[in-house]
Amino acid sequence: MKAMRILAVYGVALLMFWAGPAFADELTVFGAGSRSAAMAGAGAALLDDSYAAHANPAGMTLGQPGVSVGFVGAANRLQVRLADRPAGYDLPDLGASSPAIPSRYRLTRRESESRAPGFSGFTVGATISGGIDWLRVGVLAFIPTTGIGNQNSYYADEREQYFSNTVHQAIYGERLSTQQTLIAAAVRPISWLSVGAGMRFAVETRSDNHIFVPSQADNSVQYIDMRTETGVATAPVVSAATLLHDDRLHVSLTWRGELESSLRGANTVQINGFQGTPQYPFRQPMNIIADYAPHQVLLSGAWKDDSFAATLDTTWSQWSGYRDDTDNLAGFHDTVSAAAGVEGRVTKRSVVRGGLGFRPSPVPEQVGRTNYADNSMWIFGLGFGHEVEIDGATLDISAYGQVHAAVPRSHTKAFSSNAPACAEGVTALCDEIPDDIRDPVTGKEMPEVQGLQTGNPGFPGWSSGGWIAVAGIQVSWRYR
Numbered sequence: 001m002k003a004m005r006i007l008a009v010y011g012v013a014l015l016m017f018w019a020g021p022a023f024a025d026e027l028t029v030f031g032a033g034s035r036s037a038a039m040a041g042a043g044a045a046l047l048d049d050s051y052a053a054h055a056n057p058a059g060m061t062l063g064q065p066g067v068s069v070g071f072v073g074a075a076n077r078l079q080v081r082l083a084d085r086p087a088g089y090d091l092p093d094l095g096a097s098s099p100a101i102p103s104r105y106r107l108t109r110r111e112s113e114s115r116a117p118g119f120s121g122f123t124v125g126a127t128i129s130g131g132i133d134w135l136r137v138g139v140l141a142f143i144p145t146t147g148i149g150n151q152n153s154y155y156a157d158e159r160e161q162y163f164s165n166t167v168h169q170a171i172y173g174e175r176l177s178t179q180q181t182l183i184a185a186a187v188r189p190i191s192w193l194s195v196g197a198g199m200r201f202a203v204e205t206r207s208d209n210h211i212f213v214p215s216q217a218d219n220s221v222q223y224i225d226m227r228t229e230t231g232v233a234t235a236p237v238v239s240a241a242t243l244l245h246d247d248r249l250h251v252s253l254t255w256r257g258e259l260e261s262s263l264r265g266a267n268t269v270q271i272n273g274f275q276g277t278p279q280y281p282f283r284q285p286m287n288i289i290a291d292y293a294p295h296q297v298l299l300s301g302a303w304k305d306d307s308f309a310a311t312l313d314t315t316w317s318q319w320s321g322y323r324d325d326t327d328n329l330a331g332f333h334d335t336v337s338a339a340a341g342v343e344g345r346v347t348k349r350s351v352v353r354g355g356l357g358f359r360p361s362p363v364p365e366q367v368g369r370t371n372y373a374d375n376s377m378w379i380f381g382l383g384f385g386h387e388v389e390i391d392g393a394t395l396d397i398s399a400y401g402q403v404h405a406a407v408p409r410s411h412t413k414a415f416s417s418n419a420p421a422c423a424e425g426v427t428a429l430c431d432e433i434p435d436d437i438r439d440p441v442t443g444k445e446m447p448e449v450q451g452l453q454t455g456n457p458g459f460p461g462w463s464s465g466g467w468i469a470v471a472g473i474q475v476s477w478r479y480r
Helices: 002-017 025-030 033-038 057-062 158-162
Strands: 066-076 079-082 113-115 119-128 135-144 180-190 193-213 223-225 228-244 249-256 259-271 282-293 296-304 308-317 335-345 350-359 377-390 393-406 409-412 461-465 467-478
Touching: 025 066, 025 135, 033 066, 033 335, 033 350, 033 377, 033 393, 033 467, 057 135, 057 180, 057 193, 057 228, 057 249, 193 282, 228 259
Parallel strands: 193 259
Antiparallel strands: 066 119, 066 467, 079 113, 079 461, 119 135, 135 180, 180 193, 193 223, 193 228, 228 249, 249 296, 259 282, 296 308, 308 335, 335 350, 350 377, 377 393, 393 467, 409 461
16 A cells, blocks of 8 residues: 555656646536546536546545546547538639639638547546545646647638638537646545645747748748747636535535636748838737636535435536637627436445536627537436455446537528628628729729628538537546
């Protein structure tokens, strides 16, 4: 047992020093650990191991110290079906006088369907007591198999036509495969009350670069002097947990703070031939929010005895503060989600679990310029666990499956022939080539630019739906 305690201490220390890139979406969306995930994400008040660092840090003092390792994978079958583009709205080729690149020059063709990526990864966690029964320190990390420190972004409006040229899943997309690291501590000052606090981490990158282009005639040749720093952004997690009615009634309240994974900085560009003009040098600012987690308040209650447990969780999420990848408020609305689960003992050492939950979408109807794809979700969970006693310690092996079924949804753009020009602050579907453009040679109006021209990938609308299936296994070693 002494060897296991030493291993746990070194595991905690290693993860604390390695707590760089991180984000909490995978744990938030599917549940923290096998027990919670099997109950559709419910059961925060029952968590008493390293997974409590995310959902209820105070709960760590209610269980034995230990280490855990898990693996999770998901098949993502959420999809967006883009409606066929009607003729007459593409960006025409106006030659050198065109204010936008003509539609026929898009590097990526607009497909009829887009799909969100799946993901897989490992969870590693540990809690230690330091020999003090009323104290716990824990750490938890999710390590995606796709790599660590990933920062991906996209545009939610017409600008995305120059890149992927499609519509992305706002919440169930690339963000699910972001590394996460949490550190927490908890104390139990009296037998029926425990309090805990922790910290989540996210990548925060600063990049200030100097670029020199020696020839206007050949922009493919350039010299770059890079200055990039990677740090961490942090957000607190605070909770309180109580045990009432002979420790059968468990109640916990958790607050998770807002967290952003950002890339900020600027490029300073010098182009030979521009010297002596206002364009020498010019700066290109970068303000990108690669990942975002809102403020959340989680209230969980559970009734538990030796053979049965039932739990109900409700979570308020302040999605109205959601900032898109260009660091602008997206216009989402706050939500309240709920999940309920049960756990029953079928033998002395074995339990089965199940749960049902519902997560409403924070994304409003996408009738204007933006294209945020998201659906309300019904969540179904099922799992089992088995304990083995070894030399006074407990080895727990558990597995779970979870399915998120999307409520089908459709969006139709509201547009007219006199759409506003695309500009900062315009929320309606906008005209990328203004009607007042004149032929540079004749000075006359150009009939091909009259009315609406847009390359917006979400025009004239789309529908979204599908499902995502998750499966995982977890092995935990608990010692006294």
